[in-house]
Amino acid sequence: MSKKRLAAGQPDQAVGNGLLDRRGLLATAGSGSVAALLTRPTVAAAGELALEPWMREPGSPFVGYGQPSRFEEKVVRVSTTAPGTTGTGASRTPHHLLDGTITPNGLHFERHHSGIPDIDPDAHRLLIHGLVKRPLVFTLEALARYPMESRIAFIECGGNSGALYQKDPVAGGVQALHGLVSCSEWTGVRLADLLDEAGADPKAQWILAEGADAAGMSRSVPMAKAMDDAILALYQNGERIRPSNGYPLRLLLPGYEGNMNVKWLRRIKVTEGPTMTKDETSKYTISLPDGKALQFVFPIEAKSVITRPSPGLAMKGVGLYEITGLAWSGYGKIAKVEVSADGGKSWAPALLNEPVLAKALTRFRVAWRWNGGPAILQSRATDDSGYVQPTRARLIADRGIRTIYHFNGIASWAVGENGEVTHVYA
Amino acid sequence: MSKKRLAAGQPDQAVGNGLLDRRGLLATAGSGSVAALLTRPTVAAAGELALEPWMREPGSPFVGYGQPSRFEEKVVRVSTTAPGTTGTGASRTPHHLLDGTITPNGLHFERHHSGIPDIDPDAHRLLIHGLVKRPLVFTLEALARYPMESRIAFIECGGNSGALYQKDPVAGGVQALHGLVSCSEWTGVRLADLLDEAGADPKAQWILAEGADAAGMSRSVPMAKAMDDAILALYQNGERIRPSNGYPLRLLLPGYEGNMNVKWLRRIKVTEGPTMTKDETSKYTISLPDGKALQFVFPIEAKSVITRPSPGLAMKGVGLYEITGLAWSGYGKIAKVEVSADGGKSWAPALLNEPVLAKALTRFRVAWRWNGGPAILQSRATDDSGYVQPTRARLIADRGIRTIYHFNGIASWAVGENGEVTHVYA
Numbered sequence: 001m002s003k004k005r006l007a008a009g010q011p012d013q014a015v016g017n018g019l020l021d022r023r024g025l026l027a028t029a030g031s032g033s034v035a036a037l038l039t040r041p042t043v044a045a046a047g048e049l050a051l052e053p054w055m056r057e058p059g060s061p062f063v064g065y066g067q068p069s070r071f072e073e074k075v076v077r078v079s080t081t082a083p084g085t086t087g088t089g090a091s092r093t094p095h096h097l098l099d100g101t102i103t104p105n106g107l108h109f110e111r112h113h114s115g116i117p118d119i120d121p122d123a124h125r126l127l128i129h130g131l132v133k134r135p136l137v138f139t140l141e142a143l144a145r146y147p148m149e150s151r152i153a154f155i156e157c158g159g160n161s162g163a164l165y166q167k168d169p170v171a172g173g174v175q176a177l178h179g180l181v182s183c184s185e186w187t188g189v190r191l192a193d194l195l196d197e198a199g200a201d202p203k204a205q206w207i208l209a210e211g212a213d214a215a216g217m218s219r220s221v222p223m224a225k226a227m228d229d230a231i232l233a234l235y236q237n238g239e240r241i242r243p244s245n246g247y248p249l250r251l252l253l254p255g256y257e258g259n260m261n262v263k264w265l266r267r268i269k270v271t272e273g274p275t276m277t278k279d280e281t282s283k284y285t286i287s288l289p290d291g292k293a294l295q296f297v298f299p300i301e302a303k304s305v306i307t308r309p310s311p312g313l314a315m316k317g318v319g320l321y322e323i324t325g326l327a328w329s330g331y332g333k334i335a336k337v338e339v340s341a342d343g344g345k346s347w348a349p350a351l352l353n354e355p356v357l358a359k360a361l362t363r364f365r366v367a368w369r370w371n372g373g374p375a376i377l378q379s380r381a382t383d384d385s386g387y388v389q390p391t392r393a394r395l396i397a398d399r400g401i402r403t404i405y406h407f408n409g410i411a412s413w414a415v416g417e418n419g420e421v422t423h424v425y426a
Numbered sequence: 427m428s429k430k431r432l433a434a435g436q437p438d439q440a441v442g443n444g445l446l447d448r449r450g451l452l453a454t455a456g457s458g459s460v461a462a463l464l465t466r467p468t469v470a471a472a473g474e475l476a477l478e479p480w481m482r483e484p485g486s487p488f489v490g491y492g493q494p495s496r497f498e499e500k501v502v503r504v505s506t507t508a509p510g511t512t513g514t515g516a517s518r519t520p521h522h523l524l525d526g527t528i529t530p531n532g533l534h535f536e537r538h539h540s541g542i543p544d545i546d547p548d549a550h551r552l553l554i555h556g557l558v559k560r561p562l563v564f565t566l567e568a569l570a571r572y573p574m575e576s577r578i579a580f581i582e583c584g585g586n587s588g589a590l591y592q593k594d595p596v597a598g599g600v601q602a603l604h605g606l607v608s609c610s611e612w613t614g615v616r617l618a619d620l621l622d623e624a625g626a627d628p629k630a631q632w633i634l635a636e637g638a639d640a641a642g643m644s645r646s647v648p649m650a651k652a653m654d655d656a657i658l659a660l661y662q663n664g665e666r667i668r669p670s671n672g673y674p675l676r677l678l679l680p681g682y683e684g685n686m687n688v689k690w691l692r693r694i695k696v697t698e699g700p701t702m703t704k705d706e707t708s709k710y711t712i713s714l715p716d717g718k719a720l721q722f723v724f725p726i727e728a729k730s731v732i733t734r735p736s737p738g739l740a741m742k743g744v745g746l747y748e749i750t751g752l753a754w755s756g757y758g759k760i761a762k763v764e765v766s767a768d769g770g771k772s773w774a775p776a777l778l779n780e781p782v783l784a785k786a787l788t789r790f791r792v793a794w795r796w797n798g799g800p801a802i803l804q805s806r807a808t809d810d811s812g813y814v815q816p817t818r819a820r821l822i823a824d825r826g827i828r829t830i831y832h833f834n835g836i837a838s839w840a841v842g843e844n845g846e847v848t849h850v851y852a
Contacts, residue, residue, distance in 0.1 A: 041562040041623075049553050049563070049692060052545070058640050059541030060669075061512035064502030065494070066532040069673045071547050072666050076490030086487035099661040100576040100613040104531055106492040107665065115485030119478070121497050127475050136467040137475070147748050150526040150779050150789055187526040197467075214484050235525040237663065239533065240498050243486075247495045266475060322573050353576050355781050363576055 019323075019341055019348035019368050068106075077107055078175060087115020088215075090157065092179025095307045095326065101353070101361040102152070103182035105237050110244045111157050111180065113215035113279070117264055121248040124212065126232070130270035133199025140234070140248055146189040149231065151254065152360045154328045156181035156300050158257035158284050162404030164392060164411060169425050173311030177423060178411070181328070183361035186252045188233035191226050191268070200270045208275045209251050212266040219260045219284075220274035221253060225298070229254050232265065255330030255359040256298045257406070259284060289400030299330035302389050303408035304337055304364070304381035315419035318372040323350075324365045329383035333357065336382040337364040343376030343412065343426040344391070350379070358384075375415040376426045392425060444795040445749075445767055445774035494532075503533055504601060513541020514641075516583065518605025521733045521752065527779070527787040528578070529608035531663050536670045537583050537606065539641035539705070543690055547674040550638065552658070556696035559625025566660070566674055572615040575657065577680065578786045580754045582607035582726050584683035584710050588830030590818060590837060595851050599737030603849060604837070607754070609787035612678045613661035618653045621696070630696045634703070635677050638692040645686045645710075646700035647679060651724070655680050658691065681756030681785040682724045683832070685710060715826030725756030728815050729834035730763055730790070730807035741845035744798040749776075750791045755809035759783065762808040763790040769802030769838065769852040770817070776805070784810075801841040802852045818851060 068075065075097045081089035091110040093103055103109075110116075121140050129135035160180035163170040170177065195207075200223070207226050210218040221230070231252040233241060241247045246263030253260050259279060274280070274296065286294040304327035309315060323341075327334045333356050338347035350364035364379070381389045390398075392409035412426040494501065501523045507515035517536040519529055529535075536542075547566050555561035586606035589596040596603065621633075626649070633652050636644040647656070657678040659667060667673045672689030679686050685705060700706070700722070712720040730753035735741060749767075753760045759782050764773035776790035790805070807815045816824075818835035838852040 041564045041568050043560055043562060049551055052549060052638060054543035054545050055638055055640055055642070058511070059513050059538070059543040061541060062503070062505035062507065062515070062517045062536060062538075062670075064504075064517075066503075066534070066668055066670050068491070068531075068665060069547075069669050070544075071673075075665060077488070077492075078490075079488035081488065085484070087484050089488070091488045091490075097666075098664045099574060100611045100664045102528060102611045102663045104663050104665045105494075108492070110488060112485070112488075115487060117480035117485040118496075119480050121495075123478060125475050134469055136469060138467045141742070142467050145745075145747060147791060147793055148525060148750070149791075185526045185528045212478060212481055214481055216481070237528045237530050238524045238526045239494060239501060239530045240523075242492050243495050244488075244492050247497075316567070319571070321571060324574070355783060357781065365573060365575075367573055 087112050092175045093182050094175045096174040096310045101183055101363050105242050108182040108245055109180045113217045114213050116243045117213045124248055128198045128268045131201035131204040132270050136198050143189055148187055150185055150187040152185045152357050153254040154183040154361045155258050155261050158405045161407040164407050165401045169423050172423055174307050178305045184236045186233040187235035188231040191230040191232055204270045206271045206274050208269040208271055209262040210267040211262045212264040217279055218277045219280055286405045287402040301408045302329035302381045302383040302387050304379040305411055306377050306379050309421050310413055311421050318370055320369050322365055323368045325379050327362045327364055327381040331383055331385050333384045334362040334381055335384045338380045339366045340378045341375045344378050377413045378410050380410055513538050518601050519608050520601045522600040522736045527609050527789050531668055534608040534671055535606045539643045540639050542669045543639045550674055554624045554694045557627035557630040558696050562624050569615055574613055576611055576613040578611045578783050579680040580609040580787045581684050581687050584831045587833040590833050591827045595849050600733050604731045610662045612659040614657045614659035617656035617658055626696045632697045632700050634695040634697055634701045635688040636693040637688045638690040643705055644703045645706055712831045713828040727834045728755035728807045728809040728813050730805040731837055732803050732805050735847050736839055737847050744796055746795050748791055749794045751805050753788045753790055753807040757809055757811050759810045760788040760807055761810045764806045765792045766804045767801045770804050803839045804836050806836055
């Protein structure tokens with residue numbers, strides 16, 4: 001985002017609810033008056049800083065693999081597990097404490113159906129069989145000889161934000177309510193290359209993908225997706241995928257609901273139709289009010305959430321703040337994010353941080369002058385197909401509240417006069 | 427990189443030295459013959475895989491902050507320290523074991539001049555003073571109120587690849603020779619906004635940036651760069667910057683040599699001219715053969731290195747391999763990377779992994795059929811200014827061999843008949 005981009009950006013406006021676009025902020029910041037409201041830095045008196053203890057003696061030495069500061073020990077995933085188990089459940093990314101679009105590997109959300117297997121990569125095999133001319137078994141070394149490609153993509157659990165289907169708003173913030181989405185740069189081999197090599201039968205319309213965990217988690221995937229942009233991912237954010245994300249190999253289906261991106265991938269079976277596994281019938285199917293169900297709802301529809309301000313991050317005095325958050329769509333690129341501070345009565349355009357990539361998290365930002373009064377913060381994403389993120393009411397009118405999957409309605413944070421931020425329906 | 431992009435990509439060719447572009451590879455892979463050479467997967471006999479131990483019982487539970495697999499414990503930075511010290515020296519990124527363009531935070535290269543300070547973020551202050559109307563002191567909380575921006579950018583130490591100035595080729599691989607470059611998504615506040623607010627004197631042409639380490643590492647930076655794209659970075663790949671990379675605050679000068687991106691930033695002084703600190707006079711200045719020196723060589727010129735195959739990764743039999751590596755330029759985007767397998771006699775275009783971003787690492791890939799004979803692998807980058815990475819001979823003809831800084835000449839890996847890969851001059 002160069003200055004040029006800002007200058008050529010969205011219109012300079014200050015709408016009634018105190019939302020400013022970024023050009024508006026920068027245009028006035030130089031004058032001093034808005035800047036004073038915004039920052040409250042201290043005017044330096046002596047022009048000198050104290051000599052802190054860490055400047056008085058040499059610091060710590062090198063380590064082979066680094067870790068975060070000890071002062072950031074609260075920046076962790078929070079997990080919920082099924083009763084009586086230890087490794088079945090989910091852990092959530094603390095997006096309210098992060099910024100940018102890449103999720104560090106140590107904080108990528110997890111959803112495990114029977115814990116994290118400890119796989120020896122030398123023993124691991126990938127089988128491709130079913131309706132193929134030549135069933136093939138790959139070692140990791142064989143896979144590593146293929147051409148690879150890298151892409152930045154989000155993965156979102158189909159159950160993320162599912163609590164917002166509940167009748168009354170659940171207490172919680174970004175992490176508890178929306179923390180089952182993360183974004184990484186994934187690198188691996190195109191599945192299409194391997195299916196070509198195995199000689200997949202042209203009349204086969206589906207594949208089955210199965211993991212090497214004790215749950216044997218498995219999903220059916222349309223052949224069209226497998227041949228389009230599916231990747232057998234070996235690397236995540238540069239390094240080998242971690243055990244919690246599928247070491248040594250996971251299926252990446254950009255834009256498709258999380259558990260189809262099968263971790264610990266051991267088997268691809270080419271099939272005529274879907275396999276109807278336990279993981280796509282009893283689970284990951286959307287129950288409707290009339291007793292019917294939507295099965296095989298694969299791509300994530302356009303969605304956004306404000307990460308700051310948000311519950312747990314109280315406002316500290318009136319003045320200017322940056323409202324920022326994340327938007328994504330399994331159908332393509334985010335085209336627009338609008339932000340409201342009055343519960344959806346008026347909207348202002350947010351700045352989208354470049355580069356905006358298809359099927360990746362997009363960071364949006366807009367300046368907001370909090371006047372100390374109550375406010376309801378919302379964000380609304382539009383993707384490049386023209387699809388607009390619906391209100392919660394609209395989504396529930398269509399789907400009812402008997403499901404937990406694919407909630408992408410507009411979420412609301414209330415700011416109280418005391419500066420506290422809470423989850424509400426609006 | 428969709429199939430469409432490949433089909434519309436570079437010409438389908440198989441040049442004399444066995445280099446294939448990617449379209450060429452994919453076009454033939456479906457036929458079976460090349461594929462067999464390429465992959466040697468096993469044709470599955472029974473169509474079933476063994477039930478491995480990790481599928482027989484539930485896996486391990488959730489942890490707040492995850493780590494790599496225990497099978498990847500050799501993927502670490504390797505450090506060299508000055509005699510008699512523990513925290514002064516450098517650690518290098520193992521690019522031969524990584525893929526993609528993002529460097530995980532635990533493996534980002536380091537260059538410390540007096541170890542890693544253990545900074546309490548609540549006590550840390552940033553002072554902006556000198557030729558300003560209002561000297562200002564910022565807490566981290568004050569900084570966090572400003573509009574932020576995120577960008578993916580490489581940082582490369584000015585001394586990276588410096589061993590290639592030596593008369594005889596030093597034994598080593600990508601990590602030892604070229605490991606002082608890494609790439610992250612950085613998020614923070616635009617320095618221009620803060621300089622505007624402090625009221626920097628228009629006649630001031632420079633700033634001084636000083637770190638809070640015991641070395642008081644400090645560099646002079648042109649005001650034009652400070653006002654262009656400099657960021658006070660608070661986040662790296664989503665999370666707070668780690669101590670080894672400047673926690674809680676570092677200066678990011680996209681494209682400029684590493685140590686100007688001052689870590690643990692505590693002070694910005696606006697000055698008329700450069701300060702001539704110890705870190706830009708006795709160090710980080712290029713000594714020329716005639717006894718003169720080039721001072722203030724800031725941007726990194728276009729450069730590339732093949733990360734695979736490379737020393738330590740022996741070839742395993744004849745057949746097809748992917749040659750892949752990284753290219754970057756401090757002046758803008760990489761426009762082209764060419765790869766040679768015959769020491770620069772002939773070149774083939776590599777595929778550039780999208781998105782290609784300015785001042786960020788760019789991943790290139792090309793398929794290569796190794797026939798079992800000796801080969802010399804080289805890569806040559808061109809950036810969007812039209813600048814072409816020079817040969818080592820050309821660079822040394824200009825600069826001599828009395829310096830260790832800003833080596834961006836073409837590097838060579840020799841592949842022997844036994845499959846070993848070594849560093850050579852060619």
